[in-house]
Amino acid sequence: MTKTKLILAYIANDRARKASFKKRTKGLIKKADELCTLCDVKACAIIGNPYDNEPEVWPSNLRAQQVISEFKKLPEHVQSRNKEDNQSICQERIAKKEGKLRKQYMDNNQKELTKIMYMCLVSGAFQNLSLASSESLVFLLNQNIKDVGRRIELLQNTLFPSQDNVE
Amino acid sequence: MTKTKLILAYIANDRARKASFKKRTKGLIKKADELCTLCDVKACAIIGNPYDNEPEVWPSNLRAQQVISEFKKLPEHVQSRNKEDNQSICQERIAKKEGKLRKQYMDNNQKELTKIMYMCLVSGAFQNLSLASSESLVFLLNQNIKDVGRRIELLQNTLFPSQDNVE
DNA sequence: CCATCTATAGTTAGTTG
DNA sequence: CCAACTAACTATAGATG
Numbered sequence: 579m580t581k582t583k584l585i586l587a588y589i590a591n592d593r594a595r596k597a598s599f600k601k602r603t604k605g606l607i608k609k610a611d612e613l614c615t616l617c618d619v620k621a622c623a624i625i626g627n628p629y630d631n632e633p634e635v636w637p638s639n640l641r642a643q644q645v646i647s648e649f650k651k652l653p654e655h656v657q658s659r660n661k662e663d664n665q666s667i668c669q670e671r672i673a674k675k676e677g678k679l680r681k682q683y684m685d686n687n688q689k690e691l692t693k694i695m696y697m698c699l700v701s702g703a704f705q706n707l708s709l710a711s712s713e714s715l716v717f718l719l720n721q722n723i724k725d726v727g728r729r730i731e732l733l734q735n736t737l738f739p740s741q742d743n744v745e
Numbered sequence: 746m747t748k749t750k751l752i753l754a755y756i757a758n759d760r761a762r763k764a765s766f767k768k769r770t771k772g773l774i775k776k777a778d779e780l781c782t783l784c785d786v787k788a789c790a791i792i793g794n795p796y797d798n799e800p801e802v803w804p805s806n807l808r809a810q811q812v813i814s815e816f817k818k819l820p821e822h823v824q825s826r827n828k829e830d831n832q833s834i835c836q837e838r839i840a841k842k843e844g845k846l847r848k849q850y851m852d853n854n855q856k857e858l859t860k861i862m863y864m865c866l867v868s869g870a871f872q873n874l875s876l877a878s879s880e881s882l883v884f885l886l887n888q889n890i891k892d893v894g895r896r897i898e899l900l901q902n903t904l905f906p907s908q909d910n911v912e
Numbered sequence: 913c914c915a916t917c918t919a920t921a922g923t924t925a926g927t928t929g
Numbered sequence: 930c931c932a933a934c935t936a937a938c939t940a941t942a943g944a945t946g
Contacts, residue, residue, distance in 0.1 A: 626787040
């Protein structure tokens with residue numbers, strides 16, 4: 579990331595990949611250290627090192643082992659939540675996410691239409707629109723016209739205030 | 746970090762600490778994901794979660810276990826490097842770092858002197874300097890004078906070039 | 913290979929709804 | 930509690946020595 583926007587994909591170039599690995603591993607460990615200091619949590623990380631036989635182990639071999647052994651005690655807890663509960667919690671979450679997704683769809687749709695509208699206004703070419711797009715577009719244009727009307731009214735009130743409109 | 750500069754210390758405020766924990770844990774996992782994608786490495790992380798019985802385990806419980814079990818196979822390798830080697834490698838590194846440290850000291854010293862020099866020039870008060878500082882200062886001033894001399898020469902050659910100096 | 917630099921992308925503390 | 934926002938911050942790709 580940076581100089582050029584990050585493309586999140588395997589870096590084919592060997593040099594670049596190695597450089598990235600070193601920098602990012604260092605950065606990751608720094609972040610982990612910060613988290614530990616700021617929030618006083620126990621944590622560990624193991625990062626396979628393609629350029630060395632030994633993986634990067636943080637915060638230290640020993641402490642990692644300790645965290646891991648605590649972690650291994652847990653699987654029972656995980657299963658102690660009964661399945662019904664898990665299912666209902668999941669479904670709740672799914673519903674919530676779906677709600678957000680729908681909202682996104684609508685936003686996207688709105689933006690798409692706005693784009694089409696501007697393109698039409700610039701090119702003057704309205705003939706290639708589908709009926710559905712046309713109808714949506716009419717709606718959008720009407721909305722914009724209303725917005726402009728409101729804006730004009732507001733400006734008139736600001737520039738030439740009457741006693742009714744200004745305190 | 747941000748809005749206010751990060752103070753790397755335990756966050757006493759409960760709300761702030763929890764907020765920080767959530768944001769940073771998310772950020773950390775994102776970074777780890779990126780590292781995996783970009784460099785194709787195997788890795789795992791376990792982060793104790795003070796607000797939940799279960800720790801954050803990344804990339805998944807199962808994959809973490811796999812990475813850990815591979816990691817556990819390694820201690821032999823670690824020890825297969827004989828101690829002599831380890832020691833000499835360490836000493837090499839220490840020597841290198843010490844070299845850098847000395848360089849830093851010298852740089853610092855130089856900067857300190859430059860600061861003193863400017864303060865003296867501004868205030869005109871040279872009487873409070875130790876002998877050592879005075880000697881260093883004289884050296885520094887002579888260097889600066891030489892630098893200025895070279896600069897003058899360079900400028901003269903640029904402004905009034907003679908055949909000898911310009912191609 | 914490593915260190916340093918710089919511009920830009922990304923992260924996040926604090927705030928607000 | 931969560932999501933969104935913004936203003937500071939930090940991280941890092943790419944270039945250079």
